[in-house]
Each structure stands twice: as C-alpha cells, then as structure tokens.
Amino acid sequence: MLSRVLARNEPWDILVIGGGATGVGIAVDAASRGYEVLLLEQSDFGKGTSSRSTKLVHGGVRYLEQGNISLVMEALKERGLLRQNAPHLVSDLGFVVPNYEWWEAPFYGIGLKVYNLLAGKYGFGASQILTREETLERLPTIKPEGLRGGVIYFDGQFDDSRLLINLVATAADQGATLLNYARVTALSCGEDGFIDRVAATDVEGGIEFEAFAKVVINAAGPFSDSVRRLADPSAAPMIAPSQGIHLVFDRSFLPGDSAIMVPHTSDGRVMFAIPWHNHTLVGTTDTPITEPTLEPRPFEEEIEFILETASQYLEKAPSRSDVLSVFVGIRPLVKSGNGSNTAALSRDHTILIDSSGLLTIAGGKWTTYRNMAEDCVNQAATLARLQEKPCVTKDLNIHGFHRQAEKFGSLRLYGSDALAIQDLIHSDSSRGEPLHPALPYCGAEVIWATRTEMARTVEDVLARRTRALFLNARAAIEMAPRVAELMAKELERDDAWKAEQIGSFETLAKGYLISDE
C-alpha cells in the first residue's frame, strides 16, 4: 500500500484523513462507486473512538425520548442494513428494562412498541411486557426485592473493531488504498486557494511523503479540530469532546443471554449491562473533556458511578477488584450554541466545508456510518467536480459476509475468512492452542492478523484484531510475549523489536487496570 502511494504521480479523487468508522466507511463508499481513494490513519485503524463503543447497533431509545424521531428512524434502518450486509458480525440481543415501580411497565412498554414500529420492515422483533418470573428467568442476577416485572425489546450487537477491520478489507477489495501508521502533518493549497495536497509521515519507517487529491476529507473524529487547524490555525472549534467509560467483568455478573437497560440512572443517563464475548460489559458515562487524547483515562467518579449504579440492580454487587478491564472512548460531538451538557448535544452527523475546501464530517454514531459516508461522498464529489456515480453500499456485502458463521465456533467473527484460519491450524496444530486459559484466542489468529489484516504491533493484535485487552487486561499482558514471538517471525523482526513491543504493550495495558482501593 505504501509503495502504491509513493509511486503515484496523479492526484487521488478523494483523500480521507482518519481510519475510524467514519473515514473507513467513506473509503468503502467512494471506492465502491469507482473513485480513486487514499485513506491515511495516524495510528492503527480503530485506535480512536471506533474500538471503544458500547458495541450496540441501535436506534437509540434515549433519542426517542428526546423526540429526535428522524435520527432514530435513520439509525433503525441502518441497523437493519448492517445486519443484512455483515451477518457474521451483527447479532440480535434482547434488552430487558427491569421495572420496580408500577408505572414503568406501561410507560416503557408503549415507548418500546413505538421504537419497534419506527423500524418498519427493518424491525428486530416485537417488544414484550414480562412478568416478574419471566424477568428473573432472563436476568437471573437482577435484584429481586421490589421487582415487579420488565419490558424486553430487541436491538443489535456487534464487535466494533472487527467490523472496522472488515470494512478496511472491503475498501481494499474495492480498490481503495489505506495506510495505518501514516500521520497527516500538513495541508497545502494549490494556486486557486483550495487544498490540493497533504504531507504525511510513515510513522514506522520515518518516510515523509506528499499526496495530491481533488478533495480532502477530514474524518479525524475527536481530533477533527486539530486537522482543521492544519488548514487554518484560527479555525473556531466545532467539536465538544465527551468521554464515556466501560467496565468489564466476568460472565457470572450477567449469566443469561439478555442485556439490562436502565433508562434513567441517578443522574438521568442510560446505562447498559451487556453480555459480550462471554464477559459482562457495563457502561457508559458522558463526561465533557477539554483535549482529546488517543489513550484517554477514566476519572475516579466515572468508575464509582458505574459500580454504584450496577450495584443498585445486580444482586452480587461488582467491586473494583472484579474489574477485568476499563476502556474509555471520546465522542466527537458537534458543538451547538453554549450548552455545557454533552448528553443533550446533537448525535446527528455534521458536514462542514471550510473556505479552504477542506470537508470535515463529524458526529453521528457507529450504527449510521454507512449513511454518513453516502452523504459525505455525495458532497465531496460535487465539491471536487467528480463525475457523478451512485452509492452502492446499501446492498454491498462486507468482507467476511457469511450467513451461518456460528458454525465456525470461536472463529465465527471472521465469517468466511474462518476457513483460511482453520487451514493455518490444520497445517500446524500448535497454532490452534489457546494463547491464554481465560480467553479463546489462538496463535493462528495472530498470524492471520499480521499477514492479512495489517496488524503492525502487539497492541494492534491484542486490542483491535482480537479483543483481549478490552476483555481482560491482565490476561492480555500475559499473552504479549507469545504474540510478539509469532509476529516477529511473520514480520522478520529481531529480539530488540520483541522486547520493545512487549514493554510498550505492558505499559499501555496497565492503563486498562484499576487499583483495588
């Protein structure tokens, strides 16, 4: 990919900055229309917010309550399209709203019926009022005292960074060129005063290069303002960053197949407890921050708030020592007026074209990435006077598409790629052995990620090709030496590389652990 970029003398039709859901979605859309696309990501694909979500493909029950019907309808439609185009990665999940007050069953029962009606033909199954016994059957660990019953509704669940990696592959299959570890450092204008090139650094090799383009799209998520300032140092900020944390526990805290949805926590937020990859994920928070970073840290109050809320609903209250991993993501919310409460800021996406011709797209959510990309490429094509070409992603299968991926067991998330990983195991059975007793990952997945999924570091494999770091940070640290060994063989690296990789991964992973006090 890098040599393709270095050899090119002509401008790309579209150059995208940022390899999260927004940028990669745009690369898929533009390449599948037939445009020539280059995407540059400063770190690894998904290093930003797109690997740190709540893992829901959802319309957003909360936005319904806020009266944002069009956002909910759009997201419910996209939810259906995503399940259709990536069935190996999106599954249905039942969410139970436990009711402790008499008015909750009719109130949430009606609201969730409307939610399902808005989905129309993209519906995931009718919501239903549950008796106390049915609620306890679905949520065996819920606090029984005062429980009256519940309401169940259905939404989608996914693995965010696995979807992203499969979208990178989809874009590449469609002819796009995508580089991770390629940081954009400058934007420059042509004679007409419009941006026509970017300067970037290949972070691994230290090579600096320039790439020309007919239009440049800024999809840098929470970092959108710093990219805009490369074009105009005085650009007024458009992003109001807000962070959200998740705590991960073992499966015993939520042993059933259903999730818990708490529509109103003590400070008016929504909280989820979700079964995910045989663990329990609880979150999230919404805390305004001043400056986004690539490795945000949780605030103590956020950890306490989640533990406290979980203990109100779960019979066995989780404590600090039960936390296997804590991860933090930053919402790229678009500013509106002077509001200080980020929970009320727009979750719709915004497209802004600066006077330099830089097109910035921010906001939205993972669920709506396809629609955002369609909108953005339409605007970019007009701006760059590209030949008009229709969007084809509504029916475009995502790499790995497979309708019966469950038959691949722990490799199901790879969809049709699972067969090639099984071949790696058949040719050397030691590659099929688990890398850690607490997690299902094996050596063949490391080899696969390094050979075919552009993984360059131990962190890429443990955080975003597999989800070890997000599920169990201590286990991930223990896996690092073996992963470094396997990767070094594939990438022809020496012992110094291995030692550096293991050391820097351990330092990073310690940030996903919390102290017991």
Ligand SMILES: Cc1cc2nc3c(=O)[nH]c(=O)nc-3n(C[C@H](O)[C@H](O)[C@H](O)COP(=O)(O)OP(=O)(O)OC[C@H]3O[C@@H](n4cnc5c(N)ncnc54)[C@H](O)[C@@H]3O)c2cc1C
């Ligand atoms: C806590 C939390 C929970 C969420 N849960 C859900 C959910 O359950 N469902 C849902 O639909 N949505 C959810 N979202 C929203 C969703 O995750 C985000 O909307 C989405 O991931 C944003 O993607 P992005 O590509 O815009 O940003 P990012 O994923 O942050 O990508 C931007 C990328 O730009 C790169 N970049 C920055 N500067 C440069 C540069 N100079 N050169 C090259 N690259 C650069 C960064 O490294 C980064 O990888 C959640 C968000 C948060 C924070």
